Amino acid sequence: MTESEVILKAHAYFRSHGICEQPVARIYTDAHSTLLPHKSLRPFQRFTVSRGDFVLHPDLVGLLRDGETIFAVEAKGKADLLKGLTQAEMYRAGFHLSFLAADRDALGESFIQIARSKDVGILSVGDEVTIVHRPEPHMPLRDVFKFVYRQMETVIQVSGRQTFQFNIPTHYLVWAIALDRRVQYSLGRVRETLMSYPIPEDWRSALVGAQKLGLVSILGDVIQLTPVGGALKDILPKDLDEWSRIHSIVGARGRGVPLVECQPVAAAALRLLLLQDPMVRLVVSGLETFSGRSANFAELAVACDQLDRARALVFFLKPVSAAALLNKKGEILWGNAIGQDYRSSMFYQYKSIMKHAGILKATRLGGATSRGYEPTHDVWELI
Numbered sequence: 001m002t003e004s005e006v007i008l009k010a011h012a013y014f015r016s017h018g019i020c021e022q023p024v025a026r027i028y029t030d031a032h033s034t035l036l037p038h039k040s041l042r043p044f045q046r047f048t049v050s051r052g053d054f055v056l057h058p059d060l061v062g063l064l065r066d067g068e069t070i071f072a073v074e075a076k077g078k079a080d081l082l083k084g085l086t087q088a089e090m091y092r093a094g095f096h097l098s099f100l101a102a103d104r105d106a107l108g109e110s111f112i113q114i115a116r117s118k119d120v121g122i123l124s125v126g127d128e129v130t131i132v133h134r135p136e137p138h139m140p141l142r143d144v145f146k147f148v149y150r151q152m153e154t155v156i157q158v159s160g161r162q163t164f165q166f167n168i169p170t171h172y173l174v175w176a177i178a179l180d181r182r183v184q185y186s187l188g189r190v191r192e193t194l195m196s197y198p199i200p201e202d203w204r205s206a207l208v209g210a211q212k213l214g215l216v217s218i219l220g221d222v223i224q225l226t227p228v229g230g231a232l233k234d235i236l237p238k239d240l241d242e243w244s245r246i247h248s249i250v251g252a253r254g255r256g257v258p259l260v261e262c263q264p265v266a267a268a269a270l271r272l273l274l275l276q277d278p279m280v281r282l283v284v285s286g287l288e289t290f291s292g293r294s295a296n297f298a299e300l301a302v303a304c305d306q307l308d309r310a311r312a313l314v315f316f317l318k319p320v321s322a323a324a325l326l327n328k329k330g331e332i333l334w335g336n337a338i339g340q341d342y343r344s345s346m347f348y349q350y351k352s353i354m355k356h357a358g359i360l361k362a363t364r365l366g367g368a369t370s371r372g373y374e375p376t377h378d379v380w381e382l383i
Contacts (some may be wrong), residue, residue: 001103004034006075006125007059010101011041013129014062019071019097020137027062028155031323035059045155046323047072048313048330049094050147055330056087057323059101063152069137070152071097073123078106085111088120094144096137101125107132150278150310157212157279158315163345164212165205167352167365169259169270170247172209174199175216176225176232177243185223197244213273228273235269250356260358271357279315280354282308287382294381297347297366301375302334317341318370339373347378358383 007029014024029041036044049056049072060073072091076084084100091098099121107124112132115122122132140148157163166172178193179185185193191203199206207223210216215229225233237243249262260267274280286304287293295303297316305312313322313332321341325333347366354360359382366378 001077001105001125003059003075003077004038006077006101006103007035007073008038008040009125009129010073010075010099010123011060013123014060014073019064019134020069022064022066022069024062025065025067026152026156027060030057030059030061031319032057032059036320043159043319045159045314045319046326047148047151048310048326049091049144050330051090051093051144053329054090055326055328056090058087058091058095061095061148061152069096070148071095071099073099073101075101076103076106078103081106081111085115085118085120089118092118092120092138093141094148095140097121097135099123099135101129104130147310150308151314154279154311154314157277158343158345159319164209164349164353165202165345166200166209167349168247168251168256169353169356170243170250171199171206172213172215173232173236173266173270174240174243174247175207175210176229177236177238177240179216179223179225179229179233181225181230181233183224187218187221187223190223195240197240198247213270214276215273232269232273236266237263258358258362259356264358267356267358270353271359274354274357274359279311279350280359282311282315283350283354283380284359284382287380292381294379297342297375297378297380298334298337299376300380301337301342305332305334315346316343318343337375339375340370342370342373342375344368344370344373347373347375351380 018024028045029035031044031046035041046057047061058072059075062071072095074084074088081102088098088100101123104124104126112122116133119135121135124130124132174197211218217224217226246263249257250259282304285307286300289303301316348368355362361381361383363379367373
C-alpha cells in the first residue's frame with residue numbers, strides 16, 4: 001500500500017468514526033503535490049510544526065467537535081516506519097493527539113510496543129482501518145501549540161464559505177435589522193424576514209458573514225440574533241426600506257460610496273466588530289510598521305509575516321502556494337510569490353469590508369480574482 005493510499009483510508013476513517021468518542025469537526029490534508037489530485041482529501045492546507053531547527057508538516061490535521069482538541073497524523077506505506085514514528089512523536093509537542101498511520105502488513109508487534117511507550121497512536125491500514133493504539137489526550141507545549149492553533153484558527157476564518165463572500169457589508173448587517181431579539185428562526189424561513197431588501201441569490205453566504213461578525217448564531221437549522229446582534233439592532237436604522245436605500249448608495253456599481261461616508265454610525269459599529277478579528281488586527285499592526293501607515297499588498301504580507309508567521313502564511317497565501325513557498329526552515333520565500341499565489345478573498349472582500357468600516361482608505365481594490373493580480377500595485381493605507 002502506498003503512502004497516498006494510507007492517507008486516503010485514514011482520512012475517510014477519521015471523517016466517519018471520529019476519535020475519543022467525538023466526531024471530527026474539521027480535517028485538512030497537507031497540500032503536497034502527490035495528494036492534490038485526490039478530491040476526496042479536500043480541503044488542503046499546509047500546517048507547520050516548528051521545533052527550532054526542525055520544521056515538520058503533518059499529512060493530516062484535524063479538530064474535534066469540542067472546538068479545542070487538535071490532532072495530527074503522519075502516514076507511511078510499508079517503508080520508513082521508524083522515521084514516521086519519530087515525526088509523529090514530535091507532533092505531540094503541538095497537538096493533543098498524534099497518530100502514525102501505516103500499512104497493516106508493515107506493523108510488527110515490537111514496533112507497536114515502541115509506539116505505545118511513546119503514546120503515539122497507531123492506525124493499522126488495510127482493507128479496513130483499525131486503531132491499534134489510541135493515545136491519551138495530553139497538554140502540548142505551550143508555544144508550539146499556540147503556533148499550530150493560530151494556523152488552525154486562521155484557516156477556519158479565511159477558507160471556504162467561512163470568509164466574507166461579498167464585498168458590501170450591508171448584506172451582513174441587514175440581519176441585525178431584520179431579526180427580532182430572542183426569536184428562533186428556521187433556516188428555511190429566515191430569508192422571509194428580509195422582505196424586499198435586495199439580498200443576493202446566495203443569501204446563505206450573507207448569513208454566514210453575519211455569523212462571522214458575531215451578529216447571529218447558526219446551530220443546525222436554527223438561526224438566532226446574538227446579544228451582539230441585538231446591541232447592533234439599537235444602532236442601525238430600524239427600517240428595512242431605509243437600509244435598502246443605504247445599500248443602493250453603498251453598492252452602486254462603479255460609483256458606490258463607502259459606508260463610512262454614507263452611514264458613519266453603522267460603519268463605526270462595523271469597525272468595532274472587525275477589530276475583534278485577529279487578522280484585521282494583524283493587518284492594522286502590519287500597516288502601522290510603515291512610516292506612512294501605507295504599503296502595497298506584497299510589502300504588507302512581509303510585515304505581517306514578521307509579526308505573526310502562523311497567521312500570515314494562511315491569510316495571504318493560497319494553500320498550494322504556501323506549501324510551495326516554504327523553505328526547509330519554515331520561512332516564507334515572499335520574493336518568489338507572484339500575484340496568483342495570494343488569496344483573492346483577502347485583497348478583494350476583506351479589503352473592501354475594511355474600507356467600508358473606515359479602517360482603510362478607499363484605495364482601489366485588487367480585483368475579484370488572482371488572475372492578472374499585481375500585489376505591488378495594490379495599496380493598503382490606514383485612515
